[in-house]
Amino acid sequence: MNLRQQRIHVALLSIAQGLLLINGVTMIAVSGLVGLVLAGDRQLATLPVTFAVIGTALTTLPAAFFMKHYGRRSGFMIGALLGIGSALVCAYAVYSRQFWLLCAGTLLGGMYGAIGQQYRFAAADVADLSWRPRAISLTLAGGILGGVLGPEISKHTRGLLEPAFLASYLALAAIGVLALLIASRLHVPPLSHKAQHAPGRPLGQIMKQPAYLTALLAAACGYGVMNLLMTATPLAMDICSHPFASVAFILEWHVIGMFAPSFVTGSLIKRFGLGPILVTGAVLMFTCIGIAVSGVSLMHFWWALTLLGIGWNFLFVGGTTLLTETCRPEERAKAQGANDFVVFTIQGVTSLASGATISAAGWASLNLMAIPLVTLTLAATLWWMGSGKGRRQTA
Structure with missing residues (x-):
């Protein structure tokens, strides 16, 4: 595949990533509030979001192995169909x-999300080694569509039909149709017959590598902390009497923070190395927590959630890039699938804890819960850097 073809496929993957994030951001923006209305209990309000994360965690390994044997395009088309089904089930639940039934719909949405997590690995598959960090980051940059359009869709469709948010879910079904069309145009090079059937090293041996552990912790911290705080944000802002328009505004900037840096993250990795980028991501997470516990004004939420997004980007893009360097082609499915399974299991735990903690202990206590995971990630990264590999250029 020549450079022009690589760029076309990365562009398609970036658009697909954007459509995935429109779905995810809209789901998060509305499902907690819809869950509160339907359940009548704040402790259960984030359960639909938790079901989405459970769906993601349960599907990561099957999705990776399915694509190993049947190809990326088939897997991504199935994912888009799941996204359409999820939106329609949620609409009927409302x-x-x-x-x-709402929880069942978000479970299907989580399965779509798990398959969509492979977009970044598909970008690595189509890109030459020298362009791989930038291909990964540019694919994730498509998520900025979710940051801009997701909250706007939820805001403008909220009252179009009765009950509230019914039109929001129907709009997501249309987004899923677009994702299906994009997936049908992808032609990611398949693995060779030998790579499809070669066992590779045992998973335990792969996961014992310091680089793999660092990559796993970076992604788990990025997603775990981000999900813990982002899932609770609509409820926290509601408790603090901020209007829904402000919730949409904060989530919009949070997702922009998550994906806008992707336009430069790959270049920063090439220039400074993976280690410094991962350390910077952890420091940004600490800064987010410090701001969040210091107040509950609109600007406190804005700064905290924006920095949370940027920290997630550095940890997730850096961790993904590092992960691709720890396994051989025949090992990708199990290495990538295991990584995502752990990451989204942690995300599921944090999502479940989010609603219960904010109801019982409040926004500040919820933020303090994130400190141990960020500390562990920073320590692991510094340990890996101390081995002399953390500043190695990815070129």
Whole structure:
């Protein structure tokens, strides 16, 4: 595949990533509030989001192995169909006022999300080694569409139909159709017959590598902390009497913070190395926590959630780039699938803890819960850098 073809496919993957994030951001923006209405209990309000994360965690390994044998395009098309089904089930749940059906719909959405997590690895598959960090970061940069359009869709469709947010879910079904069309145009080079059937090293041996552990912790910290705080943000702002328009504004800037840096993260990795980027991501997470516990004004939420997004970007892009360097082609499915399984299991735990903690202990206590995971990630990264590999250029 020549450079022009690589760029075309990365552009398609970036658009697909954007459509995935429109779905995810809109789901997060509305499902907690819809869950509160349907369940009538703040402690259960984030359960639909938790079901989405459970769906993601349960599907990561099957998705990776399916694509190993049947190709990226087939997997991504199935993911888009799951996204369409998720939106329609959620819409019917809102219409019929069934809380557990809403959870079932978000579970399907989580399965779509798990398959969509492979977009970044597909970008690594189509890119030459020298262009791989930038291909990964540019693919993730497509998520800025989610940051801009997701909150706007939820805001402008909230009252279009009755009950509230019914039109929001129907709009996501249309987004899923677009994702299906994009997936049908992808032609990611398949693995060779030998790579499809070669066992490679045992997973335990792969995961014992210091680089793999560092990559795993970076991604788990990025997603775990981000999900813990972002999932609770609509509820926290509601408790603090901020209007829904302000919630949409904060989530919009949070997702922009998550994905806008991707236009430069790959270049920063090439210039400074993976280690400094991971350390910077952890420091930004600490800064986010410090701001969040210092107040609950709109600007406190804005600064905290924006820095949370940027910290997530550095940790996740850096961790993904490092992960691609720890496994051989025949080991990608199990190495990438295991990584995502751990990451989204942690995300599921943090999502479940989010609603219960903010109801019982408040926003400040919720933020303090994130400190141990960020500290562990920073320590692991510094340990890996101390081995002399953290400043190695990815070129």
